[in-house]
Amino acid sequence: MKPETEVELAQIVAGLNGPVSIVGGGTRGAAGSAPALDMSRLSGIHLYEPGALTLVVAAGTSLAEVEAALDAEGQRLAFxxxxxxxxxxxxxxxxxxxVVAANVSGPRRVQTGACRDFLLGVRFVDGGGTVIKNGGRVMKNVTGYDLVKLMAGSWGTLGVLSEVSLKVLPKPECTQTLAIAVPDAERAVAAMSDALGSPFEVSGAAYDPERGQVFARVEGFADSVAYRANRLTERLTHWGDIERPEAQDIWSDIRDVQGFADGAGDVWRISCRPSDAPNLAQKIGADALLFDWGGGLIWALTREGSDLRARLGGFDGHATLVRSSQATRARLGMFHPQPAPLAGIQQALRKRFDPRGHFNPGLMG
Incomplete structure (x- = not known):
């Protein structure tokens, strides 16, 4: 099933007699065993107004096409x-x-916000085959369901996105990164908190224990970046020796967790309060760790098949199983179990938008 228009998508959904796995590019490994509803042909940029910082695009459009169009105008996806x-x-x-369905957001989230914070509007097809539109081309509050925010991070369990409207931002003229040598996670989180709490608009704060370095990024106009990087260096120098690496791929490596790519084992993504990160890191006892979002996000490479959630116990956050064997995912589930009240709300929403239970069954409980 590969719809090429929204009308065709609605007709396919209305005629479903069993579950489907909604697939875009198939790069996140979340597709189940149900037949695929492939959205890759429903593509194209419908509207792009650089002066208004607004982009309207079909959901199946490749991220590379979107980024190329933005780059030609000196703009970018901020998240x-x-x-x-x-x-x-x-x-x-x-x-x-x-990207929108999974609310995929990288290191800059710590400053600018997540994908959902730049989502202006959505069009999607619900479980009955009805086309629903919510939001528009400008930021505004809405009454009732805020379907724009609801669809971001729903992983296709509430509806099939057909079009999204996004706010975009100008690309920075210049970027500088500070690398601060630190001995442990506790000191690293304190250093990142210091950097993010400064007035110097830090747009990324990460810690790589293997390198023993905290990375802090500043972006913007060249003169402003030079000034802020110098002042930030003065502020952070007591945490450890500071370098300014020239490599431009540091943040793409952090964003894509490339250091774990060749490591054997399962990969977990733990969202938590930054202040809890050092204690959680000790409990994880992983083969490798990577901290992002000032300590609010921990990536962990663990022994294959291990139940990290049981090891962590109760904490203010959640652990998502990003990479594992099919057997481990079937046993542990990809997403952290919700507390009963939230699970009830989640199930009520799914019954409202997908009453026949066709969309990505079993993915989010």
Missing amino acids: EPMDHRVLLGTRGAPTIGG
């Missing part, structure tokens, strides 16, 4: 979406609909 292909060993091309 820096991760490319999962190296980490997961997948092929294909990430789509903008997949």
Whole structure:
């Protein structure tokens, strides 16, 4: 099933008599065993107004096409979406609909916000085959369901995205990264908090224990970046020796967790309070760790088949199983189990938007 128009998509959904796995580029490894509803042909940029910082695009459009169009106008997606292909060993091309459906957001989220924060509007087809539109081309509050925010991160369990409207931002003229030598996670999180709490508009704060370095990024106009990087260096120098690496791929490596790509074992993504990160890191006891979002995100490479959630116990956050064997995913589930009240809300929403249970069954409980 490969619809080429929204009308065709609605007709296909209305005629479904069993479950489907909604697939964009197939790069995130989340597709189940149900027949695929392939969205890759529903593509194209419908509207792009650089002066208004607004982009309207079909959900099956490749991320590369979107980024190329923005780059030609000196603009970008502010939320820096991760490319999962190296980490997961997948092929294909990430789509903008997949990015929105999974709310994929990279290191810059710590400053600018997540994908959902730049989502202006959506069009999607619900489980009955009805086309629903919510939001528009400008930021505004809505009454009732905020379907724009609801669809971001729903992983296709509530509806099939056909079109998304996004706010975009200008690309920075200049970028500088500070690398601060630190001995442990506790000191690293404190250093990242110091950097993010400064007035110097840090747009990325990550820690690589293997390198023993905290990375802090500043972006913007060249003169402003030079000034802020110098002042930030003065502020952070007591945490450890500071270098300014010239390599421009540091942040893409962090964004895509490329250091884990060749490591054997399962990959987990732990969202938590930054203040909890050092203690959680000790409990994880992983073969490799990577901290992003100032410590609010921990990537962990663990022994194959190990139940990291049981090891962590209760904490204010969640652990998502990003890479594993099919057997481990079937046993542990990809997503952290929800508390009963939230699980009830989730199930009620799914019954409202997909009453026949056709979309990505079993993916989110």
